Amino acid sequence: MEQVSSNIVKPELDHSAHQMVLYPITLKFQEVVYKVELKGKQEKTILNGVTGMVNPGELLAMLGPSGSGKTTLLTVIGGRLTGKLSGKITYNNQPFCGSTKRRTGFVTQDDVLYPHLTVTETLLFTAMLRLPKSLTQDEKVNHVDRVVTELGLSKCKNCMIGGPLFRGISGGEKKRVSIGQEMLINPSLLLLDEPTSGLDSTTAQRIMTTIKRLANGGRTVVTTIHQPSSRIYHMFDKVILLSEGSQIYYGPGSTALDYFYSIGFSTSVTVNPADPLLDLANGISPDSIQDYELGENAEEERKAVRKKLITCYETNISTKLKTDLCDLDVCNYKHAKEGLAGSRAQSEQWCTNWWHQFKVLLIRGIRERRFEAFNTLRIFQVISVAILAGLLWWRTPTSHIADRIAMLFFFSVFWGFYPLYNAVFTFPQERRMLIKERSSGMYRLSSYFLARTIGDLPLELALPTAFTFILYWMGGLKPDPTTFILSLLVVLYTVLVAQSLGLAIGAILLKDVKQATTLASVTTLVFLIAGGYYIQQIPPFIVWLKYLSYSYYCYKLLLGIQYDETDAYECSKGVYCKVADFRVVKSVGLDNLTMDLLVMALMLIGYRFVAYLALHRVR
Structure with a gap:
Protein backbone atom coordinates (compact mmCIF):
# COMPACT_ATOMS: atom_id res chain seq x y z
CA MET A 1 0.00 0.00 0.00
CA ASP A 111 -15.98 21.21 -2.57
CA VAL A 112 -15.22 24.52 -4.29
CA LEU A 113 -15.02 23.53 -7.97
CA TYR A 114 -16.02 25.08 -11.28
CA PRO A 115 -19.24 23.30 -12.34
CA HIS A 116 -18.74 23.50 -16.13
CA LEU A 117 -15.24 22.02 -16.20
CA THR A 118 -14.64 18.29 -16.51
CA VAL A 119 -12.69 16.33 -13.90
CA THR A 120 -9.60 16.21 -16.13
CA GLU A 121 -9.84 19.92 -16.99
CA THR A 122 -10.16 20.81 -13.31
CA LEU A 123 -7.06 18.85 -12.34
CA LEU A 124 -5.07 19.89 -15.42
CA PHE A 125 -5.62 23.60 -14.88
CA THR A 126 -4.65 23.15 -11.23
CA ALA A 127 -1.50 21.32 -12.30
CA MET A 128 -0.59 24.05 -14.78
CA LEU A 129 -0.86 26.66 -12.03
CA ARG A 130 0.63 24.80 -9.07
CA LEU A 131 3.34 22.61 -10.56
CA PRO A 132 6.74 24.23 -11.21
CA LYS A 133 7.64 25.68 -14.61
CA SER A 134 10.54 23.21 -14.89
CA LEU A 135 8.00 20.50 -15.72
CA THR A 136 6.90 20.22 -19.36
CA GLN A 137 3.27 20.22 -20.43
CA ASP A 138 3.38 16.49 -21.17
CA GLU A 139 4.81 15.74 -17.72
CA LYS A 140 2.00 17.68 -16.09
CA VAL A 141 -0.61 15.85 -18.17
CA ASN A 142 0.92 12.49 -17.23
CA HIS A 143 0.97 13.49 -13.57
CA VAL A 144 -2.73 14.38 -13.75
CA ASP A 145 -3.47 10.99 -15.34
CA ARG A 146 -1.66 9.19 -12.50
CA VAL A 147 -3.62 11.12 -9.86
CA VAL A 148 -6.90 10.42 -11.68
CA THR A 149 -6.09 6.70 -11.72
CA GLU A 150 -4.94 6.61 -8.09
CA LEU A 151 -8.10 8.31 -6.84
CA GLY A 152 -10.41 6.08 -8.87
CA LEU A 153 -11.71 8.86 -11.12
CA SER A 154 -11.01 7.23 -14.48
CA LYS A 155 -14.68 6.46 -15.19
CA CYS A 156 -15.76 10.08 -14.74
CA LYS A 157 -12.64 11.92 -15.92
CA ASN A 158 -14.46 13.42 -18.92
CA CYS A 159 -17.65 14.28 -16.98
CA MET A 160 -18.50 17.80 -15.86
CA ILE A 161 -18.28 18.57 -12.16
CA GLY A 162 -21.87 19.81 -12.07
CA GLY A 163 -23.62 22.33 -9.87
CA PRO A 164 -27.00 23.33 -8.41
CA LEU A 165 -28.59 23.82 -11.84
CA PHE A 166 -27.41 20.65 -13.57
CA ARG A 167 -26.28 17.20 -12.56
CA GLY A 168 -22.63 16.23 -12.67
CA ILE A 169 -20.44 13.76 -10.83
CA SER A 170 -21.40 12.37 -7.40
CA GLY A 171 -20.52 13.91 -4.04
CA GLY A 172 -17.85 11.31 -3.34
CA GLU A 173 -16.24 11.93 -6.72
CA LYS A 174 -16.24 15.67 -6.10
CA LYS A 175 -14.48 15.08 -2.79
CA ARG A 176 -11.86 12.94 -4.53
CA VAL A 177 -11.37 15.69 -7.14
CA SER A 178 -10.77 18.18 -4.30
CA ILE A 179 -8.23 15.81 -2.76
CA GLY A 180 -6.68 15.28 -6.18
CA GLN A 181 -6.12 19.03 -6.59
CA GLU A 182 -4.00 19.00 -3.45
CA MET A 183 -2.27 15.72 -4.32
CA LEU A 184 -0.92 17.22 -7.54
CA ILE A 185 1.74 19.12 -5.60
CA GLU A 348 9.21 31.50 -1.73
CA GLN A 349 8.90 32.43 -5.40
CA TRP A 350 5.88 31.67 -7.56
CA CYS A 351 5.95 28.28 -9.26
CA THR A 352 5.10 29.88 -12.61
CA ASN A 353 5.63 33.32 -14.10
CA TRP A 354 2.98 36.00 -14.43
CA TRP A 355 2.35 35.48 -18.15
CA HIS A 356 1.86 31.72 -17.73
CA GLN A 357 -0.63 32.27 -14.90
CA PHE A 358 -2.51 34.82 -17.00
CA LYS A 359 -2.77 32.48 -20.01
CA VAL A 360 -3.92 29.50 -17.95
CA LEU A 361 -6.49 31.54 -16.01
CA LEU A 362 -7.76 33.14 -19.22
CA ILE A 363 -8.22 29.78 -20.97
CA ARG A 364 -9.81 28.27 -17.86
CA GLY A 365 -12.20 31.21 -17.51
CA ILE A 366 -13.27 31.00 -21.15
CA ARG A 367 -13.89 27.26 -20.89
CA GLU A 368 -15.81 27.61 -17.64
CA ARG A 369 -18.03 30.38 -19.02
CA ARG A 370 -18.39 29.02 -22.54
CA PHE A 371 -21.98 28.05 -21.79
CA GLU A 372 -22.76 31.40 -20.22
CA ALA A 373 -21.24 33.17 -23.23
CA PHE A 374 -23.87 31.57 -25.45
CA ASN A 375 -26.67 32.04 -22.97
CA THR A 376 -29.80 32.06 -25.10
CA LEU A 377 -31.74 34.14 -22.59
CA ARG A 378 -29.19 36.99 -22.56
CA ILE A 379 -28.94 37.03 -26.35
CA PHE A 380 -32.73 37.01 -26.69
CA GLN A 381 -33.01 39.79 -24.09
CA VAL A 382 -30.63 42.15 -25.89
CA ILE A 383 -31.74 41.39 -29.45
CA SER A 384 -35.45 41.64 -28.60
CA VAL A 385 -34.95 45.03 -26.89
CA ALA A 386 -32.96 46.27 -29.91
CA ILE A 387 -35.63 45.16 -32.38
CA LEU A 388 -38.49 46.58 -30.25
CA ALA A 389 -36.65 49.89 -29.87
CA GLY A 390 -35.89 49.90 -33.60
CA LEU A 391 -39.59 49.49 -34.35
CA LEU A 392 -40.54 52.30 -31.96
CA TRP A 393 -37.95 54.66 -33.48
CA TRP A 394 -38.41 53.28 -37.01
CA ARG A 395 -36.64 55.60 -39.47
CA THR A 396 -37.19 58.67 -37.32
CA PRO A 397 -37.18 61.78 -39.60
CA THR A 398 -34.43 64.37 -39.07
CA SER A 399 -37.14 66.91 -38.26
CA HIS A 400 -38.14 64.86 -35.19
CA ILE A 401 -35.08 66.03 -33.33
CA ALA A 402 -36.47 65.27 -29.86
CA ASP A 403 -37.09 61.61 -30.78
CA ARG A 404 -33.63 61.20 -32.31
CA ILE A 405 -31.98 62.70 -29.24
CA ALA A 406 -34.08 60.42 -26.99
CA MET A 407 -32.79 57.46 -29.01
CA LEU A 408 -29.19 58.49 -28.38
CA PHE A 409 -29.91 58.89 -24.67
CA PHE A 410 -31.45 55.39 -24.67
CA PHE A 411 -28.15 54.05 -26.06
CA SER A 412 -26.24 55.66 -23.18
CA VAL A 413 -28.71 54.50 -20.53
CA PHE A 414 -29.15 50.89 -21.63
CA TRP A 415 -25.45 50.23 -22.14
CA GLY A 416 -24.57 52.19 -19.06
CA PHE A 417 -26.69 50.01 -16.79
CA TYR A 418 -26.96 46.51 -18.35
CA PRO A 419 -23.23 45.63 -18.12
CA LEU A 420 -23.00 47.19 -14.65
CA TYR A 421 -25.57 44.82 -13.17
CA ASN A 422 -23.91 41.81 -14.82
CA ALA A 423 -20.47 42.82 -13.54
CA VAL A 424 -21.66 43.30 -9.95
CA PHE A 425 -21.96 39.52 -9.55
CA THR A 426 -18.58 38.67 -11.11
CA PHE A 427 -16.38 38.58 -8.01
CA PRO A 428 -19.02 37.63 -5.40
CA GLN A 429 -19.77 34.47 -7.41
CA GLU A 430 -16.06 33.55 -7.43
CA ARG A 431 -15.29 34.63 -3.87
CA ARG A 432 -14.98 31.10 -2.46
CA MET A 433 -12.83 29.95 -5.37
CA LEU A 434 -10.60 33.03 -5.07
CA ILE A 435 -10.12 32.46 -1.33
CA LYS A 436 -9.32 28.79 -1.85
CA GLU A 437 -6.83 29.27 -4.66
CA ARG A 438 -5.14 32.37 -3.26
CA SER A 439 -4.74 30.62 0.10
CA SER A 440 -2.86 27.88 -1.73
CA GLY A 441 -0.57 30.38 -3.44
CA MET A 442 -1.68 29.31 -6.92
CA TYR A 443 -1.36 32.66 -8.67
CA ARG A 444 -0.88 36.39 -8.33
CA LEU A 445 -3.98 38.48 -7.83
CA SER A 446 -3.04 40.70 -10.77
CA SER A 447 -2.92 37.77 -13.22
CA TYR A 448 -6.32 36.53 -11.97
CA PHE A 449 -7.86 40.01 -12.15
CA LEU A 450 -6.78 40.71 -15.71
CA ALA A 451 -7.62 37.21 -16.93
CA ARG A 452 -11.08 37.38 -15.34
CA THR A 453 -11.94 40.80 -16.75
CA ILE A 454 -10.43 40.27 -20.21
CA GLY A 455 -12.09 36.87 -20.53
CA ASP A 456 -15.49 38.55 -20.24
CA LEU A 457 -14.84 41.03 -23.06
CA PRO A 458 -16.00 38.90 -26.03
CA LEU A 459 -19.48 38.50 -24.57
CA GLU A 460 -19.57 42.00 -23.09
CA LEU A 461 -18.69 43.60 -26.44
CA ALA A 462 -20.50 41.25 -28.84
CA LEU A 463 -23.99 41.98 -27.54
CA PRO A 464 -23.73 45.82 -27.61
CA THR A 465 -22.24 45.57 -31.12
CA ALA A 466 -25.25 43.58 -32.33
CA PHE A 467 -27.59 45.94 -30.47
CA THR A 468 -26.04 49.02 -32.09
CA PHE A 469 -26.14 47.47 -35.57
CA ILE A 470 -29.86 46.83 -35.23
CA LEU A 471 -31.09 50.01 -33.56
CA TYR A 472 -28.79 52.46 -35.34
CA TRP A 473 -29.96 51.55 -38.82
CA MET A 474 -33.57 50.79 -37.92
CA GLY A 475 -33.80 54.10 -36.09
CA GLY A 476 -32.65 56.05 -39.12
CA LEU A 477 -29.66 57.78 -37.56
CA LYS A 478 -27.03 59.44 -39.76
CA PRO A 479 -26.32 56.92 -42.58
CA ASP A 480 -22.61 57.49 -42.66
CA PRO A 481 -20.17 54.56 -42.03
CA THR A 482 -17.70 56.75 -40.14
CA THR A 483 -20.41 58.15 -37.88
CA PHE A 484 -21.75 54.67 -37.24
CA ILE A 485 -18.33 53.25 -36.35
CA LEU A 486 -17.57 56.15 -34.00
CA SER A 487 -21.00 55.75 -32.34
CA LEU A 488 -20.34 52.01 -31.91
CA LEU A 489 -16.92 52.69 -30.35
CA VAL A 490 -18.48 55.15 -27.89
CA VAL A 491 -21.10 52.56 -26.89
CA LEU A 492 -18.40 49.90 -26.37
CA TYR A 493 -16.31 52.41 -24.43
CA THR A 494 -19.28 53.07 -22.15
CA VAL A 495 -19.80 49.33 -21.67
CA LEU A 496 -16.22 48.99 -20.40
CA VAL A 497 -16.64 51.91 -17.99
CA ALA A 498 -19.97 50.59 -16.69
CA GLN A 499 -18.46 47.13 -16.28
CA SER A 500 -15.58 48.68 -14.32
CA LEU A 501 -17.97 50.33 -11.87
CA GLY A 502 -19.88 47.06 -11.47
CA LEU A 503 -16.64 45.20 -10.75
CA ALA A 504 -15.67 47.81 -8.15
CA ILE A 505 -19.05 47.64 -6.38
CA GLY A 506 -19.02 43.82 -6.41
CA ALA A 507 -15.45 43.68 -5.08
CA ILE A 508 -16.09 46.21 -2.30
CA LEU A 509 -19.28 44.47 -1.15
CA LEU A 510 -17.99 40.98 -1.86
CA LYS A 511 -19.75 39.29 1.04
CA ASP A 512 -23.16 40.90 0.58
CA VAL A 513 -24.60 40.71 -2.92
CA LYS A 514 -27.87 42.31 -1.79
CA GLN A 515 -26.05 45.42 -0.63
CA ALA A 516 -24.05 45.46 -3.88
CA THR A 517 -27.18 45.32 -6.05
CA THR A 518 -28.86 47.99 -3.91
CA LEU A 519 -25.88 50.31 -4.29
CA ALA A 520 -25.80 49.61 -8.03
CA SER A 521 -29.52 50.47 -8.29
CA VAL A 522 -29.13 53.76 -6.43
CA THR A 523 -26.07 54.68 -8.51
CA THR A 524 -27.76 53.97 -11.83
CA LEU A 525 -30.86 55.98 -10.85
CA VAL A 526 -28.72 58.97 -9.91
CA PHE A 527 -26.75 58.67 -13.18
CA LEU A 528 -30.02 58.40 -15.11
CA ILE A 529 -31.50 61.56 -13.61
CA ALA A 530 -28.24 63.51 -13.89
CA GLY A 531 -27.49 62.23 -17.39
CA GLY A 532 -28.35 65.54 -19.06
CA TYR A 533 -31.63 64.54 -20.72
CA TYR A 534 -34.32 64.78 -18.07
CA ILE A 535 -33.01 67.85 -16.24
CA GLN A 536 -31.24 70.62 -18.10
CA GLN A 537 -30.93 73.14 -15.28
CA ILE A 538 -29.51 71.33 -12.26
CA PRO A 539 -29.14 73.53 -9.12
CA PRO A 540 -25.52 74.72 -8.71
CA PHE A 541 -25.01 73.02 -5.33
CA ILE A 542 -25.60 69.55 -6.83
CA VAL A 543 -24.54 70.07 -10.46
CA TRP A 544 -21.36 68.08 -9.76
CA LEU A 545 -23.41 64.87 -9.84
CA LYS A 546 -23.69 64.90 -13.61
CA TYR A 547 -19.91 64.96 -13.97
CA LEU A 548 -19.76 61.64 -12.09
CA SER A 549 -22.20 60.03 -14.52
CA TYR A 550 -20.60 58.15 -17.40
CA SER A 551 -24.07 58.10 -18.99
CA TYR A 552 -23.78 61.89 -19.28
CA TYR A 553 -20.45 61.64 -21.12
CA CYS A 554 -21.70 58.85 -23.39
CA TYR A 555 -24.81 60.86 -24.24
CA LYS A 556 -22.74 63.95 -24.97
CA LEU A 557 -20.26 62.02 -27.15
CA LEU A 558 -23.07 60.41 -29.18
CA LEU A 559 -24.60 63.85 -29.75
CA GLY A 560 -21.22 65.27 -30.76
CA ILE A 561 -20.68 62.44 -33.27
CA GLN A 562 -24.19 62.68 -34.72
CA TYR A 563 -24.32 66.48 -34.99
CA ASP A 564 -22.02 69.47 -35.27
CA GLU A 565 -22.46 73.20 -34.79
CA THR A 566 -23.62 73.75 -38.39
CA ASP A 567 -26.33 71.05 -38.52
CA ALA A 568 -29.95 72.22 -38.77
CA TYR A 569 -33.37 70.63 -38.56
CA GLU A 570 -36.85 71.68 -39.68
CA CYS A 571 -38.29 73.12 -36.51
CA SER A 572 -41.52 74.17 -38.29
CA LYS A 573 -42.76 74.02 -41.87
CA GLY A 574 -40.20 75.72 -44.05
CA VAL A 575 -38.24 77.03 -41.04
CA TYR A 576 -34.84 75.54 -40.08
CA CYS A 577 -33.18 75.84 -36.70
CA LYS A 578 -29.67 74.95 -35.54
CA VAL A 579 -29.41 71.66 -33.68
CA ALA A 580 -26.90 73.25 -31.29
CA ASP A 581 -29.63 75.70 -30.18
CA PHE A 582 -32.12 72.95 -29.33
CA ARG A 583 -32.73 73.15 -25.59
CA VAL A 584 -31.60 69.62 -24.65
CA VAL A 585 -28.52 69.77 -26.89
CA LYS A 586 -27.58 73.27 -25.75
CA SER A 587 -27.57 72.25 -22.08
CA VAL A 588 -25.06 69.48 -22.83
CA GLY A 589 -23.01 71.10 -25.59
CA LEU A 590 -21.25 69.68 -28.63
CA ASP A 591 -17.71 70.72 -27.75
CA ASN A 592 -14.87 69.44 -25.51
CA LEU A 593 -15.38 65.84 -26.70
CA THR A 594 -11.70 65.01 -26.17
CA MET A 595 -11.97 66.00 -22.52
CA ASP A 596 -15.03 63.78 -22.16
CA LEU A 597 -13.07 60.83 -23.55
CA LEU A 598 -10.26 61.48 -21.06
CA VAL A 599 -12.68 61.68 -18.13
CA MET A 600 -14.20 58.33 -19.11
CA ALA A 601 -10.70 56.87 -19.43
CA LEU A 602 -9.99 58.04 -15.90
CA MET A 603 -13.20 56.35 -14.72
CA LEU A 604 -12.30 53.15 -16.57
CA ILE A 605 -8.87 52.92 -14.94
CA GLY A 606 -9.98 54.26 -11.55
CA TYR A 607 -12.91 51.89 -11.05
CA ARG A 608 -10.84 48.85 -12.01
CA PHE A 609 -8.02 49.92 -9.73
CA VAL A 610 -10.52 50.24 -6.86
CA ALA A 611 -11.83 46.74 -7.64
CA TYR A 612 -8.29 45.37 -7.62
CA LEU A 613 -7.50 46.99 -4.27
CA ALA A 614 -10.78 45.70 -2.81
CA LEU A 615 -9.89 42.13 -3.82
CA HIS A 616 -6.62 42.47 -1.90
CA ARG A 617 -8.72 42.43 1.29
CA VAL A 618 -9.98 38.92 0.53
CA ARG A 619 -8.60 36.44 3.05
Missing part, protein backbone atom coordinates in the same frame (compact mmCIF):
# COMPACT_ATOMS: atom_id res chain seq x y z
CA GLU A 2 2.79 2.38 0.91
CA GLN A 3 4.62 1.61 -2.32
CA VAL A 4 1.53 2.33 -4.43
CA SER A 5 1.03 5.74 -2.81
CA SER A 6 4.64 6.82 -3.12
CA ASN A 7 4.72 5.87 -6.78
CA ILE A 8 2.01 8.39 -7.55
CA VAL A 9 4.24 11.40 -7.40
CA LYS A 10 7.89 10.64 -6.95
CA PRO A 11 9.64 8.71 -9.72
CA GLU A 12 9.06 10.99 -12.71
CA LEU A 13 9.06 14.25 -10.83
CA ASP A 14 12.17 14.09 -8.69
CA HIS A 15 14.57 14.42 -11.63
CA SER A 16 12.93 17.49 -13.15
CA ALA A 17 11.64 19.53 -10.23
CA HIS A 18 13.35 19.83 -6.89
CA GLN A 19 10.16 21.31 -5.44
CA MET A 20 8.21 18.08 -6.02
CA VAL A 21 10.29 15.88 -3.73
CA LEU A 22 8.31 14.63 -0.72
CA TYR A 23 10.04 16.02 2.37
CA PRO A 24 8.65 14.52 5.60
CA ILE A 25 7.16 17.13 7.93
CA THR A 26 6.72 16.64 11.66
CA LEU A 27 3.96 18.91 12.89
CA LYS A 28 3.89 20.16 16.48
CA PHE A 29 1.38 22.56 18.01
CA GLN A 30 1.65 23.59 21.65
CA GLU A 31 -0.75 25.57 23.85
CA VAL A 32 -2.70 26.95 20.88
CA VAL A 33 -5.19 29.58 22.05
CA TYR A 34 -7.49 31.47 19.69
CA LYS A 35 -10.00 34.16 20.67
CA VAL A 36 -12.51 36.21 18.73
CA GLU A 37 -14.19 39.47 19.60
CA LEU A 38 -17.96 39.50 19.87
CA LYS A 39 -20.27 42.48 19.87
CA GLY A 40 -19.88 44.64 22.92
CA LYS A 41 -16.10 44.06 22.96
CA GLN A 42 -16.54 40.68 24.61
CA GLU A 43 -14.12 37.88 23.84
CA LYS A 44 -14.92 34.26 23.17
CA THR A 45 -12.27 31.56 23.42
CA ILE A 46 -12.50 29.18 20.46
CA LEU A 47 -9.37 27.17 21.25
CA ASN A 48 -8.05 26.85 24.79
CA GLY A 49 -4.49 25.51 24.97
CA VAL A 50 -4.59 22.65 22.43
CA THR A 51 -1.39 20.60 22.10
CA GLY A 52 -0.37 17.71 19.88
CA MET A 53 2.11 16.26 17.41
CA VAL A 54 1.83 14.34 14.14
CA ASN A 55 4.70 12.47 12.50
CA PRO A 56 5.14 11.61 8.81
CA GLY A 57 3.09 8.56 7.92
CA GLU A 58 0.49 9.22 10.63
CA LEU A 59 -3.17 10.10 10.33
CA LEU A 60 -4.44 12.37 13.11
CA ALA A 61 -8.20 12.81 13.52
CA MET A 62 -9.79 15.71 15.39
CA LEU A 63 -13.08 14.65 16.94
CA GLY A 64 -15.68 16.68 18.72
CA PRO A 65 -19.22 17.99 18.41
CA SER A 66 -20.14 20.95 16.23
CA GLY A 67 -18.63 24.16 17.56
CA SER A 68 -15.85 22.41 19.45
CA GLY A 69 -13.10 24.16 17.45
CA LYS A 70 -12.02 21.40 15.07
CA THR A 71 -12.10 23.45 11.87
CA THR A 72 -10.53 26.44 13.62
CA LEU A 73 -7.60 24.32 14.82
CA LEU A 74 -7.14 22.85 11.34
CA THR A 75 -7.19 26.34 9.81
CA VAL A 76 -4.63 27.53 12.34
CA ILE A 77 -2.35 24.60 11.51
CA GLY A 78 -2.69 25.41 7.81
CA GLY A 79 -1.45 28.95 8.42
CA ARG A 80 -4.74 30.43 7.21
CA LEU A 81 -5.92 32.15 10.36
CA THR A 82 -4.75 35.39 11.92
CA GLY A 83 -6.00 37.44 14.83
CA LYS A 84 -5.78 36.81 18.57
CA LEU A 85 -3.74 33.66 18.22
CA SER A 86 -1.14 32.45 20.69
CA GLY A 87 0.87 29.31 21.17
CA LYS A 88 3.58 27.65 19.14
CA ILE A 89 3.17 25.77 15.88
CA THR A 90 6.22 24.35 14.14
CA TYR A 91 6.89 22.31 11.03
CA ASN A 92 10.15 20.40 11.49
CA ASN A 93 10.93 22.86 14.29
CA GLN A 94 10.47 25.78 11.87
CA PRO A 95 7.67 28.37 11.85
CA PHE A 96 5.16 28.53 8.99
CA CYS A 97 6.75 30.01 5.86
CA GLY A 98 6.41 30.06 2.10
CA SER A 99 8.14 26.72 1.60
CA THR A 100 5.78 25.05 4.09
CA LYS A 101 2.79 26.67 2.42
CA ARG A 102 3.80 25.27 -0.97
CA ARG A 103 4.07 21.78 0.57
CA THR A 104 0.73 21.92 2.37
CA GLY A 105 -2.47 20.61 0.81
CA PHE A 106 -5.71 21.94 2.33
CA VAL A 107 -9.03 20.30 1.42
CA THR A 108 -11.98 22.37 2.61
CA GLN A 109 -15.26 20.89 3.81
CA ASP A 110 -17.19 22.28 0.86
CA ASN A 186 2.73 15.97 -3.68
CA PRO A 187 2.06 17.64 -0.31
CA SER A 188 4.16 16.71 2.68
CA LEU A 189 1.37 17.95 4.96
CA LEU A 190 -2.24 17.20 4.02
CA LEU A 191 -5.09 18.85 5.94
CA LEU A 192 -8.71 17.86 5.36
CA ASP A 193 -11.81 19.46 6.85
CA GLU A 194 -14.71 17.01 7.23
CA PRO A 195 -13.82 14.93 4.13
CA THR A 196 -16.78 12.56 4.74
CA SER A 197 -19.41 15.25 5.34
CA GLY A 198 -22.65 14.57 3.46
CA LEU A 199 -21.48 11.20 2.11
CA ASP A 200 -23.00 7.77 2.67
CA SER A 201 -21.03 5.28 4.78
CA THR A 202 -19.65 3.33 1.82
CA THR A 203 -18.44 6.43 -0.03
CA ALA A 204 -17.01 7.84 3.20
CA GLN A 205 -15.15 4.57 3.73
CA ARG A 206 -13.62 4.81 0.25
CA ILE A 207 -12.54 8.41 0.80
CA MET A 208 -10.90 7.61 4.14
CA THR A 209 -9.20 4.53 2.69
CA THR A 210 -7.65 6.80 0.07
CA ILE A 211 -6.57 9.29 2.73
CA LYS A 212 -5.07 6.53 4.87
CA ARG A 213 -3.14 5.26 1.87
CA LEU A 214 -1.76 8.75 1.27
CA ALA A 215 -0.61 8.90 4.90
CA ASN A 216 1.08 5.52 4.56
CA GLY A 217 3.08 7.05 1.69
CA GLY A 218 5.01 9.21 4.16
CA ARG A 219 2.76 12.22 4.42
CA THR A 220 1.61 13.93 7.58
CA VAL A 221 -2.20 13.90 7.44
CA VAL A 222 -4.60 15.75 9.74
CA THR A 223 -8.36 15.59 9.33
CA THR A 224 -11.41 16.80 11.19
CA ILE A 225 -14.34 14.43 11.30
CA HIS A 226 -17.70 14.77 12.97
CA GLN A 227 -19.22 11.28 13.20
CA PRO A 228 -16.90 8.53 11.95
CA SER A 229 -18.10 4.98 11.55
CA SER A 230 -16.31 2.22 13.44
CA ARG A 231 -14.41 1.13 10.30
CA ILE A 232 -13.19 4.69 9.75
CA TYR A 233 -12.33 5.20 13.42
CA HIS A 234 -9.94 2.25 13.43
CA MET A 235 -7.91 3.90 10.63
CA PHE A 236 -6.84 6.77 12.90
CA ASP A 237 -3.29 6.57 14.25
CA LYS A 238 -3.94 9.41 16.70
CA VAL A 239 -7.04 11.16 17.99
CA ILE A 240 -7.60 14.60 19.50
CA LEU A 241 -10.94 14.99 21.28
CA LEU A 242 -12.17 18.57 21.73
CA SER A 243 -15.00 19.85 23.91
CA GLU A 244 -15.93 23.53 23.54
CA GLY A 245 -12.39 24.41 22.50
CA SER A 246 -10.70 22.49 25.32
CA GLN A 247 -8.75 19.31 24.84
CA ILE A 248 -9.90 16.22 26.73
CA TYR A 249 -7.86 13.54 24.97
CA TYR A 250 -4.76 13.14 22.83
CA GLY A 251 -3.26 9.78 21.95
CA PRO A 252 -3.77 6.60 19.93
CA GLY A 253 -7.33 6.00 18.83
CA SER A 254 -7.14 2.39 20.00
CA THR A 255 -6.53 3.35 23.65
CA ALA A 256 -9.04 6.20 23.97
CA LEU A 257 -11.82 4.14 25.60
CA ASP A 258 -9.34 2.51 27.99
CA TYR A 259 -8.15 5.96 29.08
CA PHE A 260 -11.66 7.21 29.86
CA TYR A 261 -12.43 3.96 31.68
CA SER A 262 -9.31 4.53 33.82
CA ILE A 263 -10.56 7.96 34.95
CA GLY A 264 -14.00 6.71 35.95
CA PHE A 265 -16.08 6.86 32.80
CA SER A 266 -17.08 3.30 32.12
CA THR A 267 -18.47 2.72 28.66
CA SER A 268 -21.02 0.14 27.63
CA VAL A 269 -20.22 -2.37 24.90
CA THR A 270 -20.41 -0.49 21.64
CA VAL A 271 -19.64 -1.26 18.01
CA ASN A 272 -18.40 2.25 17.29
CA PRO A 273 -15.84 3.72 19.73
CA ALA A 274 -16.54 7.21 18.37
CA ASP A 275 -20.04 7.28 19.87
CA PRO A 276 -19.07 7.30 23.57
CA LEU A 277 -16.19 9.69 22.81
CA LEU A 278 -18.56 12.22 21.31
CA ASP A 279 -20.95 11.75 24.22
CA LEU A 280 -18.12 12.63 26.58
CA ALA A 281 -17.16 15.65 24.46
CA ASN A 282 -20.75 16.83 24.88
CA GLY A 283 -20.46 16.41 28.64
CA ILE A 284 -22.56 13.27 28.74
CA SER A 285 -21.31 10.21 30.56
CA PRO A 286 -22.08 7.20 28.33
CA ASP A 287 -23.27 5.00 31.20
CA SER A 288 -25.94 7.50 32.26
CA ILE A 289 -26.96 9.11 28.97
CA GLN A 290 -30.70 8.67 29.58
CA ASP A 291 -30.49 10.33 32.99
CA TYR A 292 -28.77 13.35 31.47
CA GLU A 293 -31.39 13.68 28.77
CA LEU A 294 -34.25 13.59 31.27
CA GLY A 295 -32.63 15.40 34.21
CA GLU A 296 -33.67 18.91 35.20
CA ASN A 297 -30.08 19.96 35.91
CA ALA A 298 -28.65 18.48 32.73
CA GLU A 299 -26.59 21.54 31.77
CA GLU A 300 -24.95 21.81 35.19
CA GLU A 301 -24.13 18.12 35.14
CA ARG A 302 -22.62 18.40 31.69
CA LYS A 303 -20.42 21.27 32.83
CA ALA A 304 -19.28 19.14 35.77
CA VAL A 305 -18.41 16.25 33.45
CA ARG A 306 -16.46 18.57 31.13
CA LYS A 307 -14.60 20.09 34.05
CA LYS A 308 -13.60 16.66 35.30
CA LEU A 309 -12.49 15.55 31.84
CA ILE A 310 -10.35 18.67 31.39
CA THR A 311 -8.81 18.26 34.84
CA CYS A 312 -8.00 14.60 34.19
CA TYR A 313 -6.48 15.50 30.82
CA GLU A 314 -4.23 18.11 32.44
CA THR A 315 -3.14 15.62 35.08
CA ASN A 316 -2.75 12.43 33.05
CA ILE A 317 -1.90 13.49 29.49
CA SER A 318 -1.04 17.17 29.13
CA THR A 319 1.96 17.33 31.45
CA LYS A 320 3.61 14.26 29.95
CA LEU A 321 2.83 15.42 26.40
CA LYS A 322 4.45 18.82 26.95
CA THR A 323 7.51 17.17 28.47
CA ASP A 324 7.83 14.80 25.51
CA LEU A 325 7.57 17.66 23.02
CA CYS A 326 10.23 19.67 24.83
CA ASP A 327 12.56 16.66 25.13
CA LEU A 328 12.47 15.79 21.42
CA ASP A 329 15.93 15.91 19.94
CA VAL A 330 16.20 18.66 17.32
CA CYS A 331 18.74 16.54 15.43
CA ASN A 332 15.95 14.17 14.51
CA TYR A 333 14.74 16.81 12.07
CA LYS A 334 18.10 17.67 10.60
CA HIS A 335 17.59 15.92 7.27
CA ALA A 336 14.10 17.31 6.74
CA LYS A 337 15.19 20.79 7.80
CA GLU A 338 18.08 20.76 5.34
CA GLY A 339 15.74 19.67 2.56
CA LEU A 340 13.30 22.45 3.29
CA ALA A 341 16.02 25.03 3.75
CA GLY A 342 17.65 24.04 0.49
CA SER A 343 14.50 24.81 -1.46
CA ARG A 344 13.22 27.70 0.62
CA ALA A 345 14.65 30.34 -1.67
CA GLN A 346 12.94 28.80 -4.67
CA SER A 347 9.70 27.94 -2.87
